Amino acid sequence: MERVAHDGVLVVGAGLAGLSAALAAAPRKVLVLTAAPINHGCSSAWAQGGVAAALSENDAAELHARDTIAAGAGLVDRSVARLLAEEGPEAVRRLAELGAPFDRTDDGRFAQSLEAAHSRPRVARVKGDQAGRAIMEAVSASALAARHIVVRPGFRLRGLLQDVRGRVRGVIAEHRGRLVEITAPAVVLATGGVGGLYAVTTTPAELRGEGLGLAALAGAVIGDPEFVQFHPTAIDIGSDPAPLATEALRGEGAKLINAAGEAFMARYHPDAELAPRDVVARAIHAEREAGRGAFLDARDAVGEHFPHEFPGVFAACMAGGIDPRTQPIPVAPACHYHMGGIVTDAQGRTTLEGLYAAGECASTGVHGANRLASNSLLEAAVFGRRAGEAAREAEAPDGRPLRTAPPPVLPETALQQLRRAMSRDAGVIRNAEGLTRLIGEIDELEARYGRTPELVAARLVSASALQRGESRGGHYRTDFPDLAPARRTFVTLSDIPASAALRFAAE
Secondary structure (H helix, E strand, C coil): CEEEECCCEEEECCCHHHHHHHHHCCCCCEEEEECCCCCCCCHHHHCCCCEECCCCCCCCHHHHHHHHHHHCCCCCCHHHHHHHHHHHHHHHHHHHHCCCCCCECCCCCECEECCCCCCCCCEECCCCCCHHHHHHHHHHHHHHHCCCEEEEECEEEEEEEECCCCCEEEEEEEECCEEEEEECCEEEECCCCCHHHCCCECCCCCCCCHHHHHHHHCCCCEECCCCEEEEEEEECCCCCCCCECCCHHHHCCCEEECCCCCECHHHCCCCHHHCCHHHHHHHHHHHHHCCCCCEEECCCCCHHHHHHHCHHHHHHHHHCCCCCCCCCEEEEEEEEEECCEEECCCCCECCCCCEEECHHHEECCCCCCCCCCCCHHHHHHHHHHHHHHHHHCCCCCCCCCCCCCCCCCCCHHHHHHHHHHHHHHCCCCECHHHHHHHHHHHHHHHHHHCCCHHHHHHHHHHHHHHHCCCCECCECECCECCCCCCCCCEECHHHCCCCHHHHHHHC
16 A cells, blocks of 8 residues: 655645635645545535624624524533634635625625524625635635645545554545555544435535544544434425525525415424524424425515525526426425534544544534534634644654554445435434434444444444434434433444444333
């Protein structure tokens, strides 16, 4: 196997978190590995709503932090939420300086939208639903132009290198079918979430929790893996991944209706369409399960303005044979974001020396049980930068990493089986029977194909969901519909044996 030594920071992932880390690590040399071409295949580029930050005169970081804490259903780390809210405005201004073309008011201020569970309009947007794409174009251009950064597309993460003390010393990557070991003083994982583990997802299907799984295999502590956010309004046209109807549409006044034309959200929550995402997702799930269907009606709220106010949503609908100017949009909940991840501190340090994590694959505690809308791009920018600054100071240790073989690869047919099982049993609605069945299926796949990163990630989600006997935020148990005393999940892979289904079911 080829071995390459990199005397600097090694970043895996080229979304907003990864490139923010790379830019912040200057003047240290940075090598960025990405499986897809830069600015493609990352969730950041697919984000529609925008970036939440207290940028207006009638808003404040304290209010933003309060909303973040409230949305997180009792599990948010308050100090981290305050840090995110306080550093948010500067993060947005920094993105604008890099060239992100945020919408502006007539007097030059940031135009901001209202989204669910926010007490103020604070979501900085680009052309209604183009924020992620526009921000990533600007950040990618800056990274490619930076003299200290080298970007290498076509490299898929296959494993982490460690020394005898467990310190992370680099990665094993696959490039054009060949494995290569790349050593580095610091590794920053910015590998995204677990959407590709679900049959219906709004994220790139290639994001299958591999960074999470590989970190767990290396011994890292994982936080809150059971908390998965399902976006209420994926456009239900049979696409994989499912295109997204941004929450900003509901902020503009779009209504959720069933097939009979009845607006149903007021039956589920006093805030109706602007209720927290988990509530809206369960409401839509319930309407669909009852055979009434669910549709987002933006005919009055947006109507003829769709093509230029929400061009991404308009194009996706038209491609699926729906004209949102004259027809309600069929919608369904879809896996959208993972609140859990690799446990880090506020500087992106994991529990393994030499390993950092940022963005959706990390767990800072800022999202708790339910992420506040449009805090994801903000988290990537704020904590990606912090991780890059911390990794920049890492010193190369003595000695060499241990030679190791990467974990096995899950075949496509088995992956599709896993995706169907995860959507069926670890989706919007969960119970002990389904989760036990799911873990048994993961056991069978692991016995057949080995401990692949995808199966490890799926096991962390499902076993932790089975152990959490309550309903909180994005985790809803029909057999435990009430709250239990608040506690976060901190787990290592060794805490979850292969017999987890039998052990938890017996408790």
